[in-house]
Amino acid sequence: MKLAVQDLNSYYGPAHILFDIALEVGEGEVVALLGRNGAGKSTTFRSIVGLVAQRTGRIEFEGRDVSARPTHEIVRGGLGYVPEERRIFTDLTVEENLEVGRQPKRPNAPHWTREKLFALFPNLSEMRNRPGGRMSGGEQQMLTIARTLMGNPSLVLLDEPSEGLSPKIVEQMVDAILTMKKEGVSIVVSEQNLHFARLISDRAYIIERGRICFGGTMAELDARPDIRDAHLSL
Amino acid sequence: MAFYVVQFLTGLASAASLFLVASGLSIIFGVTRIVNFAHGAFYMIGAYIAFTLTDRFSGAFGFWGGIVVAAFAVALIGVLVEMVLLRRIYHVPELFQLLATFGLTLMVQDLVVLIWGPDDLVGRRAPGFKGAVDFFGQAIPSYDLFLIVLGPVVLGILWLLFQRTRWGVLVRAATQDRDMVAALGVNQKWLFTSVFAVGVFLAALGGALQIPRDAVHHAMDLRIIVEVFVVVVIGGLGSIVGAFVAAVLVSELNAFGILIFPKISIILVFLVMAVVLIVRPWGLFGKPEAAARRTPGLTVNPWRPLTQNERLGALAALIVAAALPLFAGNYALTVGSEIAIFVIFAVSLHFLMSVGGLASFGHAAYFGLGAYGIAFLAKMAGLPMIVCLLLGPLLGLMGAAVFGFFAVQLSGVYFAMLTLAFAQIVWSIAFQWVSVTGGDNGILGLWPEKWAASPSHFYWLALGVAALVTCGLRIAVFSPFGYALRATRDSLLRSEAVGINAKRMQWTAFVIAGTTAGIGGALFAYLKGSVFPDNLGISLSVDALVMVLLGGVETVSGAVIGAIVYKALNIWLVSQTDLSKLVLGAFIMLIVVVFPKGIVGTLEMLLQRRKPLAPPGPTILAKPIESAE
Numbered sequence: 001m002k003l004a005v006q007d008l009n010s011y012y013g014p015a016h017i018l019f020d021i022a023l024e025v026g027e028g029e030v031v032a033l034l035g036r037n038g039a040g041k042s043t044t045f046r047s048i049v050g051l052v053a054q055r056t057g058r059i060e061f062e063g064r065d066v067s068a069r070p071t072h073e074i075v076r077g078g079l080g081y082v083p084e085e086r087r088i089f090t091d092l093t094v095e096e097n098l099e100v101g102r103q104p105k106r107p108n109a110p111h112w113t114r115e116k117l118f119a120l121f122p123n124l125s126e127m128r129n130r131p132g133g134r135m136s137g138g139e140q141q142m143l144t145i146a147r148t149l150m151g152n153p154s155l156v157l158l159d160e161p162s163e164g165l166s167p168k169i170v171e172q173m174v175d176a177i178l179t180m181k182k183e184g185v186s187i188v189v190s191e192q193n194l195h196f197a198r199l200i201s202d203r204a205y206i207i208e209r210g211r212i213c214f215g216g217t218m219a220e221l222d223a224r225p226d227i228r229d230a231h232l233s234l
Numbered sequence: 235m236a237f238y239v240v241q242f243l244t245g246l247a248s249a250a251s252l253f254l255v256a257s258g259l260s261i262i263f264g265v266t267r268i269v270n271f272a273h274g275a276f277y278m279i280g281a282y283i284a285f286t287l288t289d290r291f292s293g294a295f296g297f298w299g300g301i302v303v304a305a306f307a308v309a310l311i312g313v314l315v316e317m318v319l320l321r322r323i324y325h326v327p328e329l330f331q332l333l334a335t336f337g338l339t340l341m342v343q344d345l346v347v348l349i350w351g352p353d354d355l356v357g358r359r360a361p362g363f364k365g366a367v368d369f370f371g372q373a374i375p376s377y378d379l380f381l382i383v384l385g386p387v388v389l390g391i392l393w394l395l396f397q398r399t400r401w402g403v404l405v406r407a408a409t410q411d412r413d414m415v416a417a418l419g420v421n422q423k424w425l426f427t428s429v430f431a432v433g434v435f436l437a438a439l440g441g442a443l444q445i446p447r448d449a450v451h452h453a454m455d456l457r458i459i460v461e462v463f464v465v466v467v468i469g470g471l472g473s474i475v476g477a478f479v480a481a482v483l484v485s486e487l488n489a490f491g492i493l494i495f496p497k498i499s500i501i502l503v504f505l506v507m508a509v510v511l512i513v514r515p516w517g518l519f520g521k522p523e524a525a526a527r528r529t530p531g532l533t534v535n536p537w538r539p540l541t542q543n544e545r546l547g548a549l550a551a552l553i554v555a556a557a558l559p560l561f562a563g564n565y566a567l568t569v570g571s572e573i574a575i576f577v578i579f580a581v582s583l584h585f586l587m588s589v590g591g592l593a594s595f596g597h598a599a600y601f602g603l604g605a606y607g608i609a610f611l612a613k614m615a616g617l618p619m620i621v622c623l624l625l626g627p628l629l630g631l632m633g634a635a636v637f638g639f640f641a642v643q644l645s646g647v648y649f650a651m652l653t654l655a656f657a658q659i660v661w662s663i664a665f666q667w668v669s670v671t672g673g674d675n676g677i678l679g680l681w682p683e684k685w686a687a688s689p690s691h692f693y694w695l696a697l698g699v700a701a702l703v704t705c706g707l708r709i710a711v712f713s714p715f716g717y718a719l720r721a722t723r724d725s726l727l728r729s730e731a732v733g734i735n736a737k738r739m740q741w742t743a744f745v746i747a748g749t750t751a752g753i754g755g756a757l758f759a760y761l762k763g764s765v766f767p768d769n770l771g772i773s774l775s776v777d778a779l780v781m782v783l784l785g786g787v788e789t790v791s792g793a794v795i796g797a798i799v800y801k802a803l804n805i806w807l808v809s810q811t812d813l814s815k816l817v818l819g820a821f822i823m824l825i826v827v828v829f830p831k832g833i834v835g836t837l838e839m840l841l842q843r844r845k846p847l848a849p850p851g852p853t854i855l856a857k858p859i860e861s862a863e
């Protein structure tokens with residue numbers, strides 16, 4: 001098992017947001033975390049990488065409990081995180097943004113170089129010296145993913161990668177994610193868009209109001225239109 | 235003509251050290267968001283250690299080696315300070331950070347005197363740069379030429395460091411979004427420590443390089459820090475190029491200001507700063523800051539009306555206080571008067587902080603102006619005491635009106651730095667304009683008239699005014715103006731949307747607070763029988779802040795209790811030890827780190843222990859995360 005989350009509860013101040021979340025991701029798998037606005041997808045990801053201060057539960061990454069580790073250690077262990085808000089360093093150039101993400105090679109994960117990433121996202125290779133602040137939303141989205149891959153993660157949490165992108169860019173994004181998978185990166189991707197999720201995922205969880213209410217393969221999800229209609233807005 | 239060129243070059247040479255110190259402050263602020271008040275202290279230690287080393291080891295190697303080693307040694311001290319003190323206060327409001335680092339400055343001032351003695355130390359001349367270069371009959375010290383070259387060289391090195399190294403890229407990234415940097419696997423702790431070390435290194439180098447030009451003394455920290463604040467306000471916090479340009483600008487203004495206004499040269503710097511603030515509030519090279527971080531007074535609303543019991547309690551306390559002359563001696567009454575006066579002072583600052591959300595670091599300016607107002611009216615115009623008491627504080631009002639107008643254009647640390655710089659400007663005027671203010675000798679012989687002359691009468695006067703002022707400010711708080719002001723404090727944008735002119739509100743609050751402080755200062759002048767520049771000095775401004783914090787910013791009675799406890803403690807301490815700054819500095823750091831809620835706040839918290847904790851069961855508390863915005 002690549003990642004195993006058990007009994008995860010998270011709070012923002014007095015507000016209880018996540019209730020007993022349980023997730024599993026196998027080696028090389030792409031798993032979708034589906035849910036509506038405010039369901040708790042981002043909070044789940046932020047909790048896993050230690051960016052939510054108040055949380056309880058067990059988070060096992062490659063067999064080790066990382067729930068008490070600080071964010072940078074979790075990430076250095078090979079668990080990459082791509083935030084929903086992208087959070088590009090707007091004053092830094094594309095190459096400098098990549099540099100911030102750079103980490104040493106890891107034995108159990110694919111090794112990414114600048115050139116490999118520019119091949120994966122050709123748009124970026126044409127703007128190596130452009131400041132991040134002067135890029136379109138789609139280009140920024142590619143840059144955040146590339147930046148995280150520079151850390152040579154063995155698993156990546158991708159928070160709504162298709163949000164606000166044009167259909168053409170979404171297509172490129174699907175290709176990129178499939179390439180990542182082929183290279184051997186395990187991926188958890190949060191989505192509201194079921195069509196997008198279906199193109200890339202092996203399995204899916206549905207989260208609603210902070211609780212996991214479904215887990216299974218894409219085929220199993222398709223066999224339950226009732227669940228799909230109740231918890232996802234299409 | 236040659237004279238002006240030489241004057242210009244002297245200005246450029248002075249800019250070098252100023253730039254080093256200011257760029258260090260800017261770099262540290264960029265990443266850690268801490269305005270390091272202790273930066274002047276590091277500059278001073280750098281100078282002292284360099285003095286000792288260059289004195290001990292002879293030759294060119296001894297000199298230049300001594301300067302570099304001194305800078306590294308101080309950087310090491312900086313690392314220690316970062317790990318022991320700053321790591322505990324990265325998440326607290328910026329006011330507390332300024333105070334804690336100010337506490338450190340106080341401690342260093344006493345330590346330096348303990349180690350190196352109180353006298354000025356004249357350092358060695360730089361080997362190889364001892365002579366002067368002749369320029370059309372005017373002599374330019376060759377060391378000045380060295381410094382003129384050094385400034386741009388350091389700027390270039392810093393540029394390379396930030397543009398061409400991985401460390402520089404990480405620092406620039408963290409300046410923008412430090413949580414994202416952590417989420418990419420970078421250890422922030424290490425990054426913060428290294429940034430702090432570099433900043434402190436620059437400050438210490440700036441100090442060490444000054445020794446061939448200036449005597450080393452134990453007040454050089456405050457002088458440089460105020461100039462540095464002016465530089466970063468003009469240049470823009472966080473910008474190294476801005477620090478360079480503004481350092482040159484300020485140094486040139488000083489160099490030529492002496493020629494234009496020999497007595498009050500600082501006026502010129504002030505005028506330029508005022509223009510910059512109006513045109514570009516975030517400095518020439520700065521970037522508009524996102525909304526300022528939480529200011530104390532935001533989480534709890536201290537301005538609830540008193541309950542019936544609390545009112546009776548306050549009245550009873552007042553009656554007990556008024557009965558003091560029945561059993562206390564003259565000394566106790568004088569101390570009592572002083573405490574009452576400081577209650578006025580603290581209450582006025584508390585008003586500004588908790589209602590206006592504005593933490594002034596130069597509130598003593600208005601206190602001192604009130605005192606000088608009395609001195610002018612009584613000594614020069616010979617007016618009766620009652621008239622003086624009524625009119626004297628108007629000088630505080632005028633000062634607050636002028637400076638407040640500029641200060642409220644800013645918020646957060648900028649506001650704090652600006653108010654501090656203003657206060658220091660007023661102090662310099664009082665200090666330099668000897669013909670009017672008496673300079674360092676002050677103005678003496680201001681005794682109250684007969685009706686208020688006896689200690690008990692004066693005590694009753696001070697107590698009565700303190701009670702009136704406290705009530706008056708509370709009435710203001712519950713007036714429509716007070717509500718509008720609190721709305722402004724809680725959400726600037728929203729209050730403007732409902733038609734409140736936020737800046738005008740804050741300005742009014744500033745003027746009210748300044749005038750009230752002036753009332754305190756007026757009484758203080760009569761109590762002491764004299765006024766001195768110290769009455770508007772930085773340490774008095776910080777005293778006021780500590781009183782408010784000690785009592786608790788977020789409480790109703792905090793300022794009053796804080797003033798009483800602090801002033802009593804202070805008077806006692808000064809009578810007990812020569813190292814009062816050392817003790818006081820440690821005390822300030824202790825409050826910030828351990829009791830940020832102050833006396834009253836801590837008591838209230840202890841009383842409310844029954845409150846249930848939010849997350850049930852065992853909680854994993856990762857380090858607190860600041861929101862990225």
Ligand SMILES: Nc1ncnc2c1ncn2[C@@H]1O[C@H](COP(=O)(O)OP(=O)(O)OP(=O)(O)O)[C@@H](O)[C@H]1O
Nearest residue numbers: 012015017035036037038039040041042043044084
């Ligand atoms: N910083 C915060 N403080 C308090 N509550 C928050 C905070 N961030 C999110 N929430 C709340 O937590 C819940 C879950 O939010 P979360 O961002 O995880 O949802 P999401 O599934 O990612 O939604 P979206 O699709 O809109 O991104 C929401 O009800 C939200 O209002």
Ligand SMILES: [Mg+2]
Nearest residue numbers: 041042043084
């Ligand atoms: Mg989300």
